[in-house]
Amino acid sequence: MGQFFKMFFAALLAGIVLMVLPFMVFIGFVSAISSSMNSEPPVVVKQSSALVIDLSAPIMDKAVEDPMAIFTSFSAMAGDIAKPISLRELTEAIARAKDDDKIEGIVFEGEGFGGGLAQLEAIRKAVLDFKESGKFVVSYANLYGQGDYALKSAGTHLFLNPNGMIDVKGLSMTNMFYKGFEDKYGVEVQVFRVGKFKSAVEPFLADKMSEANRLQSRELITTVWDTLSSAMAASRGWTGEQMDYIAANRVGYSASGALENGMVDSLMYENQFRDFVKDSLGAENRVKYSDYVRYMPAPKDGKKSPAPKDRIAVIYAQGEIVYGKGQASQISEKAMRKAFDKAAKSDRVKAVVLRVNSPGGAALTADNIWKMVEDIKKDKPVVVSMGNYAASGGYYISCNADYIFAEPTTLTGSIGVFGYVPNIKKLAAGHGITTDAVSTYPNSADPTFFTPVSDGLGRIIQKSVEETYAQFLSRVADGRGMSVAAVDSIAQGRVWSGVSALKIGLVDELGGMDDALEKAAELAGLEDYSVDEYPKFPSSMDQLLEMFGGGQKTDDARVRALVGDDMFQMYKAARDASQVKEARVMARVPYGMRLEF
The missing domain is CATH 3.90.226.10 (2-enoyl-CoA Hydratase; Chain A, domain 1)
Structure with missing residues (x-):
């Protein structure tokens, strides 16, 4: 018997070694490559x-x-x-x-x-x-x-x-619609929304743009094109008529x-x-x-000096706003909370610039980030710098900053809320698949891909959407010093350019990151400062270990490159639809809206 156990444990140990050894060799190989990448020789820049x-x-x-x-x-x-x-x-x-x-x-x-x-x-x-x-x-x-x-x-x-x-x-804005696909294959999408311009769910309900959506899209591309075309014309010495001729023909x-x-x-x-x-x-x-x-040489006026003691924290909020941990390319509550906590606790950080580049996403996460801004600005000024997008949930997390900058071509606003729940009950029934259930209460059962939302639960979800919209209006009104009625008149889910947003009071000034840093320094009374950037994401090695340890995440950029823009929009809508149990209420611009430039 003793001999048996010796052989058994020897075989077990050998099995473990055989399983672990290749992985350790792999990690060693990866580490060697990573080290070689980080040990590049110094750069020498020649004259001329x-x-x-x-x-x-x-x-x-x-x-x-x-x-x-x-x-x-x-x-x-x-x-x-x-x-x-x-x-x-x-x-x-x-x-x-x-x-x-x-x-x-x-x-x-x-x-x-x-x-x-x-x-x-x-x-x-x-x-x-x-x-x-x-x-x-x-x-x-x-x-x-x-x-x-x-x-x-x-x-x-x-x-x-x-x-x-x-x-x-010139510019064109294209939306993709799924209603014909739904009707043909027995797919139903139940929609809950507030705002006549909230076109994020329009692709599920129609086969073309509504007049409200067409209006906002036309005005949006017109103001953005005015900025782009004026810049090109000024650089090349063209008149407005020459610019129009060149683009139109x-x-x-x-x-x-x-x-x-x-x-x-x-x-x-x-x-x-x-x-x-x-x-x-x-x-x-x-x-x-x-x-x-x-x-990267030092500035011409002298040698590199030690970094100033006072800091401005730049917190990057880029990508979709999501629940949970999220990816490095998304805005997650966990990453944002860690970034804001570090900025708040650091005595050296005197001001915060929140760089927002987001089409929105999960409303609950957006409100939690709003609260982070609200808390930190009690002690340190917060300035927002808007990138390509700061729309819907992206505007939600921006609206209570002390000062807001947008670029002329930033897409912002889209103050509205929606929810949607897809089901394939008709498609499944056509293939002999049905479901049945018993519940303690009429609204106990959550909807699934095989069961639609009941009338009672639908009323509950719609009420939640309306309450979230009312809260959104209130947040913007408080942050921008406007009445709720005034915000509602420019909200309704409508998307605005940075130029238009300035006119209606959604932003304070047109400008970029450098302008935001200067304003933050001014509000904090700083003459000299250095910049700390957050969130601090794991290195490529740590991310790789996490991937092999489980929890592999989809990289949207890779999927887009593989399947193209149009298929990617369909994939993204389908993927997000599959997550509706976790995220029923959304504050986001349309999935299929694509500004072609």
């Missing part, structure tokens, strides 16, 4: 260099480490996979390059723009400021998209491939048309462009943006 920037990579307010970057690092180094760019880091690099004697100018290469409209505005401002130094800003591409061109037109020279094109065409579809209408300065191939930069502009050397941010 051009700072080369490719803006086709994803541009985020705060770049979040990708847990799979370890495996794609070799591809990234080969140029196949672009690492996300931090907006604030990019604008700071451009500002530093302005005063760097080694940098002759900026070269924009690559095709496409990886950011949103508000990020475009922020980078464009940085480029215009850089030009004041007298240094060049030149661009080359085979194809300029509209957002790409709107940004790069701020430069000193624009060049295009002789067979290339520039797609300046899409004259940049041919390279010759682009040249004839002054959209570019010259047509040439890439090798000719590089020779031009070297020979005519005097930039004999090149330094990539990713290298320059590691080099």
